[in-house]
Amino acid sequence: MSEHDYDLCVAVNYYAPYVSGLTEVARVLAEGLAARGWRVAVVASQHDRTLPLRESRNGVDVHRSPMVASISRGPVCPGFARLVRRVARRSRVLNLHLPMLEGAAITLRPPGVPVVTTYHIDLWLPPTLVTRAAMAAVRVSSRLTLRRSDAVVVNSDDQARHSQLWPVLRERRRSAIAAPCLDRRGGEPAFRETDGPHIGFLGRIVPDKGLDYLVAAFAGITDPRARLLVGGDYLTVAGGSVIDRIRAAAERDPRIRILGLLRGRQINDFYASVDAFALPSVAESFGIAQAEAMMCGVPSVTSDLPGGRYPVVATGMGLVVQPRDPVGLRTALLEVLGWDGDTRRQGAKRAREEFGVDGCLDRYAGLFRSHAQGWAS
Template identity: 75%
Template sequence: MTYDVCIAVNYYAPYVSGLTETARVVAEGLAARGWKVAVVATRHDPALPLRERLGGVDVHRCPVVATIGRGLVSPSFAATVRRLSRRSRVLHLHLPMLEAGLITGLRPEVPVVSTYHIDLWLPPGLVARAATAAVRVSSAITLRRSAAVVVNSDDQAEHSRMWPSLRRAKRYPIAAPCLDRRGGSPGYRTTSGPHIGFLGRIVADKGLSYLLAAFDDITDPDARLLIGGDYLTVAGGSVIDEVRRAARRDPRISILGLLRGQQIDDFYASIDVFALPSVAESFGIAQAEAMMCGVPSVTTDLPGGRYPVTATGMGAVVPPRDPAALRDALLETLAWDASVRERGAARARDLFGSESCLDRYEAVLKGVQA
């Protein structure tokens, strides 16, 4: 079978992360518009089939022989990407990806579009430094070979360690596609007090320890902290034990686990402010979706991660690793009235809605084929 686009990404659905969700929404969105789409990914869970059709997309998974931190070792991955790309009109890579340099260093036979999501962030260590350096070299090779490069925002790109390569690229800032999740039921609310929410992978780079410390200093007995997200299958390990210890000390904290579909809609309908206290972040789809529902976000002052707030005014930006500043911003934002929230929500929907994102991706992918 021939394809209009072959999309290569290390992790794919049912794995959940911002990067993975971007790849999935773009792939399925293009398929819904009549594109023939193939996705090549690693089989991060051995229970998954090597080949299946999901959301109108042909998904090809490559066996994994080892795991190193977040990285999956799949000897057949690069070869499979190259094989399927030869049957496609364009190859779309999601970076960072260790294998990208191998895939593109041999000059693919079709145009390459790369989406550069974020500089690789790993906990300190010798292996981490070596892996980060290798991925950086791979990314530089691929960005040079790309006919077009998509970034979440210029803010993200200009502060990236890969800026020398990104600056020379034919670059297109396209925000990650976000779904309009209005209309949920506030089923996770348990009191009339303020409800603060976090939704994302329960991992170190999301800065949850700082959110827990900030919430500890909010004394309202009716306040609630709702923490949703995957902690069972996250790459590189979870910090769920720390979150559980905090929840045992403070019954106002609820751990919701992985949420999907209508559960996510209900989560946004249940909270008054969203918290994204990351120490590494490229955009934050969950915070943008919260904004689109009228929920402001308090996030950290990181390139890319702060962009949804600074572009819309729908929230506040605080220094990373500063629980006191995070607490103060949460309390201040909780006091916003409905009219301020709705104006910010309208701006967020205009900027981050999935259809406008797909329009722009489609234009880039068609443009490199001309």
């Protein structure tokens, strides 16, 4: 055995096969660097008891900590922090993905390797007494973790400057690295049903995605040929789904299609089937799905939220509207549906240049190397 069994240890609460934007950042980063020859370990919760505690996935060693319960979407894994520290000690660099309740425990004592923390978003949960307490605890943990980190990554400075933790982020050695987005061009319009406008949403079917506002906006589009395609997981999402409300809306409006969880080529086909993408979130850090849609030539209409609006603002490939505003959302969707092919092609080119995977991996790799002593560049 060498002094370091791994070049990189990635710690994240949920990992593949779980699907979320945060999880996808960790997965694409881990698998992308592994494909470049890095030795990569991921430590995550065993969110599904059928998953092995240890396995290799696409060149990445995955270590899972048994989960005994959950608080909203937060996993309760008593051994998680200990497992992260154990694997981190065998690695050159530790990359933590926050928000994560255990961050403060992991960094309470220096783990013996540099800590690079990726801060995705201020935790948002549907407000109850329990979730308010959980959010407060995570906020305290995140603040301590960021102060103890050697470097911090955010998806954008827009996200960071509007964070509740900006006073801490402002003082840290901070890098803005956009989430890695896959180029999903080349799909077939397999989900397209008519020659009318097709509007798409892809993401977890959860409260923070604001799907009720999208359903209300779509109801005001009277074209009988129009379709609303809603793709994403609702069976295994942490914290609970709003699928019952979407199903009820689909019963009222037969133009709404619920596609469920899409993977692989199905996602390419989804983007090839829609004319506009909608991300009506009430909490959002970036929105990988909207950026991937834009890279395919599909403009996005997104909520005016720090971080979540960044892909549209940075490229001009869409419009930004106020959160919780179905009328404004509908007006913007109708506007981008009328965009011509050249506008879409130019916007897609800018999006691919800004959000491609290789650029993201290059920047992360350089950051990790710069903080690991004795690591040849």
